[in-house]
Amino acid sequence: MLLKSVLLSLAISLATAQSEVGRPCGFKIAPCPFDMKCIADNPYCPELNKCPGHCEFKNKYASCGGFTPRPHNCDKKHECQDDPRLPPNCGMACDIPGICVPKDAHFCGGFLGLACPDGLYCYDALDGCDPENGGADCGGICL
Structure with missing residues (x-):
């Protein structure tokens, strides 16, 4: 039973992470993540407090x-x-x-905790470095 619960919660968390791009926003519902913005679905109704939209990367x-x-x-x-x-x-x-x-993307994070320039966000560099598994200085790139 515990295994089923763990697998169910893992599946839900993966589905939630994958659904961030294109997920509904507007109508004063949950805002998009920090690196995304809400885009109106209808160009004739740009007021997102009154109209539906979807999340896209900034x-x-x-x-x-x-x-x-x-x-x-x-x-x-x-x-x-x-x-x-x-x-x-x-x-x-x-x-x-x-x-x-x-x-020439900027390096960010890592042991020094380097920040990205304004308007850019730090993402894992997908370089195989795992901070949970001995990678104390895993950094990222600014996009």
Whole structure:
């Protein structure tokens, strides 16, 4: 019974994490996460206190890779990576498109607790470093 409860709570938490992008907002319901904004569903009703909307990331990055007929490539200043803003998944290895990440993206977090410039947010660098498993200086990138 305990195992069923643990598995159920894990499934609910994963479903909740994956549903943040595109989840409903507006009508004074729960606000979007800190790195997202509420976008009105109807352009003729931009007043989000009176109209429905959905959550989208504040910072947009070009899509790349993935299983598409004509996969998009990044320019010379960017590299295609799994999207670190999404919950852990198999990413481009499972044909989920990645994003074009700037090659000169700022480092954040880590042992020094470095902050991102205004308007950017710190995400796990997806480098295999695990702070829960011996990685005392795991950092991230600012996106």
